Amino acid sequence: MNILVLGGTSFLGRAYVAEALRRGHRVTTFNRGRTGADQDGVEAVRGDRNSAADLERLVDGRRWDAVVDTSAQQPAAVALAARLLRPHADRYSFVSSIHAFTDWPARPVGEDSPTHPCPADTPPDQPSANALKAGCERALLEHFGAEQSLILNCGLLIGPYENIGRLPWWLERMAQGGRVVAPGNPDRTMQLIDARDFAAFGLDLLERGAGGRYVTTAPPGSTTMREWLTACVDATGGRAELVWVGDEALLAAEVMPWVELPLWSPDQPEWQAVWLADTARARAAGLNCRPIAESVRDTWAWIRQRGPRTEPYLQGTVPLGIAPEKERSLLEQAAS
Template identity: 35%
Template sequence: MRILLLGGTSFIGRTIAERALREGDAVTLFGRGRTGAGLFPDVPRLIGDRDTDDYGALAAGEWDAVVDLSGYLPRHVDRAMDALGDRVGRYLFVSSHAVYVQEGLSAGNDEDSPLRDALRGEVAVLDNDTYGPSKVACEEDVVARFGSRATIVRPCRVAGPYDNQNPVTYWVRRGARGGWVALPGDPDQPVQIVDARDLAALVLRLVRDDRGGAFNAVGPADPTTLGALIRACARLGGTDIEIVPVPGPPPPLFPLVRPRSQWMGQRRGGARARAAGMPATPLETTLADIAAWDRSTGLPPLGRGYTAAEEAAVLARRAPGA
């Protein structure tokens, strides 16, 4: 297939491109050219910038499918669709679970769960209040323009090699250190993460099957909790740990920690995506591959979670049994 990827090649886009090329697809990349410039030297690269409405590089060419990885505002998808016109078959938009209402859910909530109100126009900051609603508007515009040729994929937290946001990498590293582990949350909190390679397999299966509709990309196959994930990271690292819950609100954006009111957002149903052919990489395999990739990068600072000094200070105030 002729596939156009809109977005960078730092993480999810890189994973999709690798699989598509391995399986014989003709891939074209569109982006600013700032990430992964040395990757895929034989793949055509079209340079543009969605933030400045620079889509001139898309003025020519035809593709069987476009996979939109970098549409965050309705303007992004609207301008891309204007530029592509009728020269693309299917439009697959990679959205987010942030489109769903965040509270009042039950376990197994699926693609028919209520969405947040769409937010249109420019926003100063994409945060919890604006990111999901902006993605809802993007979804609406793609479906309005492409109809039955529109596909929406809503991933939960994506993890795997090349992850440049690092929430799971934090716990892989922390488990490997062992000892008392400060957790500013509840170990029983549900957690859903999807392996980026499973997401890539789903995306490519959907465009090859020319299948429309919305699909939750969730994992792992067996429900897990934050405490179980941390303990799996410790087993991977060959260490012993004791999780120490820390009372009070967590630091902002602490890796994988969610308020109790949003726990059922970590229990979404993924039957539709499984039926469409999405595989289910075991959690232990995902964690092991993240650890191997992380070591290969030289273990750079993550910028998330506690530093070692911060955690030591927290643990000094909150020892097990205190």
């Protein structure tokens, strides 16, 4: 196949490119060249996906079997790309998010769940919001139609080259050793998918000419908070000791869910189904997810190769991770 990847140099886009090249596909990447290096073997085209002139230069004299879009956050960006790429590509695969569903994370979601009412023609440069992914989906469907569109509603991605930093933050904290606050119920189940498995599944679907929507994440119950954090301890040498602190104590200390202790969600109604997305359709279509310990080990190996990070990981504009003094206070309370 001849594949165009919009982006292609960081995390999920990088995983798509690596897997496509491994399978022998021809790959073109289109990006500004700012977030990472293109991999050997691709045709790299520089440009801004929000620029009609740059996109017109990209498509001039080129045609692809499929487009893979891992980077769009704004409906206007998808609408522009889809409109200009439609005469030059047979199919368009868009990586959406589980955030696009209205009911998530309070109630379980699946392919038929309602999405946020965000229109396809939403003006550009909107503030970050979950609803925007739903608008992106509608913009794609307007230009490529249902049969030529493949929408993958992504769950929580982990793995090497993660650029948000949820798993890297935990690994770097465990590597420091000592007593570490482990949040909430240790047996709370989670759904974490390695970016490499996500990319392999997405390419499987494109190779089969599949369209439609797939909720793409690990199956419910595939791991627990205890298994995940224990894997982090083991991968980093076993110098950390997990100290479990319950939801009530964390909320009383005003610990921000999801951010200060990445991926912790309290057992409250608004978070009740955060890890209960229905993945039956994707699994029936061949989605396979590697063991969580493998993803953790490989991510730690990448971090060690990359070297120390000098800037904080960010959830949007908010730094990830709990302040050391706040963690010490929680540990003292747990010991008393």
